[in-house]
Amino acid sequence: MMDLLNAIVALSNFVIIPAMSYGAQLALGALGVTLIYGILRFSNFAHGDTMAFGAMVTVLVTWLFQSWGLSLGPLPTALLALPFGILGCMALVLTTDRIVYRFYRAQKAKPVIFVIVSLGVTFILNGLVRFIIGPDDQRFLDGERFIISARTFKEMTGLREGLAFKTTQGITIITAVIVVALLFWFLNRTRTGKSMRAYSDNEDLALLSGINPERVVMITWLIVAGLATIAGVLYGLDKSFKPFTYFQLLLPIFASAIVGGLGNPLGAIAGGFVIAFSEVTVTYAWKKVATYVLPESMAPDTLVQLMSTDYKLAVSFVILLIVLLVKPTGLFAGKAV
Amino acid sequence: MSSDPYSDRGNKDLSLGNPKGMGTATPVKPGGKAYPAVGGPFLIGENMTGGYGAGPDILHDCTIAVDRGEIAVIVGPNGAGKSTGMKAVFGMLNLREGHVKLDGEDITQLSPQDRVARGMGFVPQTSNIFTSMTVEENLEMGAFIRTDDISGTMAQIYDLFPILKEKRLQAAGELSGGQRQQVAVGRALMTQPKVLMLDEPTAGVSPIVMDELFDRIIEVARTGIPILMVEQNARQALEIADKGYVLVQGRNAYTGTGKELLNDPEVRKSFLGG
Ligand SMILES: Nc1ncnc2c1ncn2[C@@H]1O[C@H](COP(=O)(O)OP(=O)(O)OP(=O)(O)O)[C@@H](O)[C@H]1O
Ligand SMILES: [Mg+2]
Numbered sequence: 001m002m003d004l005l006n007a008i009v010a011l012s013n014f015v016i017i018p019a020m021s022y023g024a025q026l027a028l029g030a031l032g033v034t035l036i037y038g039i040l041r042f043s044n045f046a047h048g049d050t051m052a053f054g055a056m057v058t059v060l061v062t063w064l065f066q067s068w069g070l071s072l073g074p075l076p077t078a079l080l081a082l083p084f085g086i087l088g089c090m091a092l093v094l095t096t097d098r099i100v101y102r103f104y105r106a107q108k109a110k111p112v113i114f115v116i117v118s119l120g121v122t123f124i125l126n127g128l129v130r131f132i133i134g135p136d137d138q139r140f141l142d143g144e145r146f147i148i149s150a151r152t153f154k155e156m157t158g159l160r161e162g163l164a165f166k167t168t169q170g171i172t173i174i175t176a177v178i179v180v181a182l183l184f185w186f187l188n189r190t191r192t193g194k195s196m197r198a199y200s201d202n203e204d205l206a207l208l209s210g211i212n213p214e215r216v217v218m219i220t221w222l223i224v225a226g227l228a229t230i231a232g233v234l235y236g237l238d239k240s241f242k243p244f245t246y247f248q249l250l251l252p253i254f255a256s257a258i259v260g261g262l263g264n265p266l267g268a269i270a271g272g273f274v275i276a277f278s279e280v281t282v283t284y285a286w287k288k289v290a291t292y293v294l295p296e297s298m299a300p301d302t303l304v305q306l307m308s309t310d311y312k313l314a315v316s317f318v319i320l321l322i323v324l325l326v327k328p329t330g331l332f333a334g335k336a337v
Numbered sequence: 338m339s340s341d342p343y344s345d346r347g348n349k350d351l352s353l354g355n356p357k358g359m360g361t362a363t364p365v366k367p368g369g370k371a372y373p374a375v376g377g378p379f380l381i382g383e384n385m386t387g388g389y390g391a392g393p394d395i396l397h398d399c400t401i402a403v404d405r406g407e408i409a410v411i412v413g414p415n416g417a418g419k420s421t422g423m424k425a426v427f428g429m430l431n432l433r434e435g436h437v438k439l440d441g442e443d444i445t446q447l448s449p450q451d452r453v454a455r456g457m458g459f460v461p462q463t464s465n466i467f468t469s470m471t472v473e474e475n476l477e478m479g480a481f482i483r484t485d486d487i488s489g490t491m492a493q494i495y496d497l498f499p500i501l502k503e504k505r506l507q508a509a510g511e512l513s514g515g516q517r518q519q520v521a522v523g524r525a526l527m528t529q530p531k532v533l534m535l536d537e538p539t540a541g542v543s544p545i546v547m548d549e550l551f552d553r554i555i556e557v558a559r560t561g562i563p564i565l566m567v568e569q570n571a572r573q574a575l576e577i578a579d580k581g582y583v584l585v586q587g588r589n590a591y592t593g594t595g596k597e598l599l600n601d602p603e604v605r606k607s608f609l610g611g
Contacts, residue, residue: 037354037355038355041354041355041356041359042353042354042355043352043353104343107343108343109343110354111353111354111355112350112353112354115353191477191481194470194477195478197469197470198467198470200358200469201358201468201470202464202466202467202468203358203359203360204360204362204429205461205464205466205467206478207360207362207364207449208427208429208449208459208461209478209481209482209524209528210453210454210528211450211481212367212450258352262355263355
């Protein structure tokens, strides 16, 4: 009995909680990608670096606040800086839209051209971020590190296994829930949100209904900037802020959006968790859990790790392939790919 | 391959882009102004010449108009430019020559949004509903420019088309063809337009529903809204028309009252099937 409890705790500690928070970060990223895909009609390869830019502004403002001695007590100061990061990111995406994408919209360029353009934008952002903050790891996390630390948990429960619940994981999950709820309320209940769905459905008819396309595009970018910055900051708090990791993050984010069904916000969320859980479970060393659950005679000698963590990116793609083979529109019937 | 460097170069991969629902119109750009132009019918597209984008002219010196309290009907063979004419009147394509005037103003330079704001309602021939949205949301989007309470108008639409009330929470794309047409007309009526333009509202509709729709259209016209309508059911449409236009190859071939056209032997022979 005790063993089973220990197994559950170990599983939560190493798999469920980390995958939940990673999944929430991916879901927020994928929501941004899916919104751009649905409304601006292209796969935005600059999304990873948009996240990096928003997170970078947040990091800089956090440092400023820290130097002023501002803090949120047990919570990271970054939360206080987050709104400024979002504003900075909004300014960035509106500027890029103004000087880059708007031109191609006016030409009625095909989506594939936008994709390549976004690839160009990503390299510029990539350089910009590294130029401003440098290519290295940056620490900006402060405040209480744990909501429950492994040791407190062990003392509380008397179990052999500890359960650590980091503040950043708690914040990630709570923020994601709030943001997703707000986004869905906005898209399904407000006039502006509905006009965005209408534009996504049928641009010409939206025009005939008096919906201003440029306004829809602007609001989409603003929302995407918010989502990207929040996702970027949460990831940075949870792991660390390093510009290049955001470029790499683009891959699991796209995998999430496609697995869930591109263009479908619900799918983006589901996709994020599917990818996160697969990555974490496949690269987790199951020895500890197995030892608790299995009878002594069957206890494993090896780590029982399916793949080394170095391959975790590959996992996203295997999942992506499997889903696309079985259900080409993704789990939640987005556009057929 | 076309010479346009921004056109489709054959890549149809949907994981890169989402072409569904993409706009095809090249509407008049926002920012234009209207000028006073006194006199003339309530809505008129006058001596319109123009085509799509940089393509050839489809309309040649074509004039269509509707006055207060009237129903005007445009008929003509497939590809005559009837839909093109309607789009031109609505600003969904750029005119090379000619003017569009509404209620004493020259609105040729106004964008479609501005024309909606001035009281024009348009039901295009194709893609005339938001398929992924519910019937009710379609109607709400029709009323997008309104800031007042729309529940009264919505109730009127539901009275006019009772089937829509039943299906109001269903996605419009899941309705039958005839029901979709009702959604499309309902959407356009939601703005409380001062003039309504319908491009083949009875396309793909069974004869009974067609009679019904015609009755509804007459009902709407009786409330004082002028209606400019393209119809394939020429005979039936001309019977209710105060004014009729026969377009051929982008030109006005015959113009007259509905009765005149119905009795004109030439028109009968070539367009009404004897
Ligand atoms: N989006 C477009 N781009 C380029 N050419 C077009 C476009 N739409 C229509 N055309 C051309 O314009 C001409 C007139 O088309 P239009 O749709 O106005 O005809 P119509 O009279 O409405 O015919 P129908 O009775 O079949 O609806 C046709 O030759 C067609 O090929
Ligand atoms: Mg037509």
